[in-house]
Amino acid sequence: MLLVVGGTGDLGGRVVRLLAGQGHQVRCLVRDEASGLAVETVRGDGSGLGVETVRGDLTDPASLRAACQDVDTVVATATAIGRRLAGRPGPSIREVDGLGMLSLVDAAEQAGVRRFVYVSYAGVDAGLGTPLEEAKAAVEDRLRHSGLQRVVVRPDAFQEIHLGPIGRFDVANGKVSVIGRGDAKQRYVATDDIAALVAAVATEPDPPELIEVGGPEAISRNEAATIASGFAHRRVKVQRLPAPVARLAMRLLKRRNDGVASVLGAGLLQSLHDATWTDEPLRARGIVPRSASDFLRQEIT
Ligand SMILES: NC(=O)c1ccc[n+]([C@@H]2O[C@H](COP(=O)([O-])OP(=O)(O)OC[C@H]3O[C@@H](n4cnc5c(N)ncnc54)[C@H](OP(=O)(O)O)[C@@H]3O)[C@@H](O)[C@H]2O)c1
Structure with missing residues (x-):
């Protein structure tokens, strides 16, 4: 049995569909009725993907202990950042991505789970001090010292987020935001490719x-x-935020708005240095990754 925590999310939902479609037994932690319905949609094509749902929350350790019973592998993709950025009420990044994920590792250990697959992000060790970075680094560290077989996946920025309007890359409106000089090389990756990995x-x-x-x-x-x-046949205005200004804003916002502070950190990360990682882990598994240019072509033309 695989337990997916975050399976109602974008990446997590794709992982649930893949695993269930491959015939694995999948249990999905859902927080409430609305999230439960999202999982119903995942299996709602009538073919009965057979995803089991269990109610729980990363901020409720007892629910995590129950969810981990009879589980061989936990896959943890959950994050509070989307809700925080949307201004929805609820626990902080520290409470969910940090303390909540640490509780999930505890629960997995106690229940005798064998493997823990954890989605972090590439460059998490940059030491920028954002709430998301602190949470992810703490969970990675906890896993390193756990008795679990850990698999930490650190993807680069997702194309759909960072090369789309939500990531202030809004070609339709002719505006792209860049933190710093904007000349460090990234390896923007497709969410589907990371789900497959x-x-x-x-x-x-x-x-x-x-x-x-x-x-x-x-x-x-x-x-x-x-x-x-070029694809849009229109001028795109690049709005630049100097890196020192972004750093200052990140520090000032850290307590007041953990979502925005973490997003500023992600932007800063993209301005620091060229990616040192490649697509080899995808290709090694037969995943043919989509390039950033192909994504932009599909989105724009
Ligand atoms: N975006 C990027 O460029 C990027 C790059 C590298 C790595 N990543 C990582 O990839 C993952 C993204 O996953 P995603 O796209 O699926 O995110 P998402 O669409 O924002 O989904 C977040 C998931 O977390 C769940 N969640 C939030 N608070 C929770 C709580 N208190 N208890 C239990 N579950 C909770 C949500 O449940 P509800 O549906 O109930 O809200 C949802 O299932 C994250 O770990 C992120 O850090 C992202």
Whole structure:
């Protein structure tokens, strides 16, 4: 049995569909009726993917202990950042991504879970001090010292988020935001490709402990804006936020708005240095990754 925590989310939902579609027994932690319905949609094609749901919350350790019973592998993709950015009420990034995930590791250990697949992000060790970075680093550290077989997946920025309007890459409105100089090479990666990787390492016999991974194309944010502008046949205005200003804003917002502080950190990360990771972990598993340019072409033309 695989327990997916975060299975009502974008990446998590794709992982649930893949695992269940491959015939694995999947249990999905859902927080409430509405999230439960989202999982129903996952299996709602009539073919009966057979996903079991269990009510629980990362902020409720007892629910995590119950959810982990008879589980062989936990796959943890959950994060509070989407809700925080949407301004919805609820627990903080520290409470969910930090303390909540740590409770999940405890619960998994106590229940005798064998493998724990954890989705972190590439560059988490940059030491920027954002709430998300602190939470992810603490969970990675806890896993390192646990008795669980850990598989930490650190993907680069998702194309759908960071090369789309939500990531202030709004080609339709002719505006792209860049933190810093914007010339460090990223490996923007497709969410589907990371879902396929996460599903693979959840079930393959001998996965690595740590996988840093990105898409096939190393491309800076400036280059992405130029490519997008070419596909759109329109001028794209690049709005620049100097890195020192972003750093200051990040520090000031850390307590007042943990979501925005973490997003500023993600932008800063993209301005720091070229990605040192590649798409090799995807290709090694037969996943043919989509390039950032192909994503932009599909989205824009
Ligand atoms: N975006 C990027 O560029 C990027 C890059 C690298 C890594 N990542 C990582 O990839 C993952 C993204 O996953 P995603 O796309 O599926 O995120 P998402 O769409 O925002 O979904 C978040 C999931 O977390 C669940 N969740 C939130 N608070 C919870 C709580 N208190 N208890 C239990 N579950 C809770 C949500 O449940 P509800 O549906 O009930 O809200 C939902 O299932 C994250 O771990 C992120 O850090 C993202």
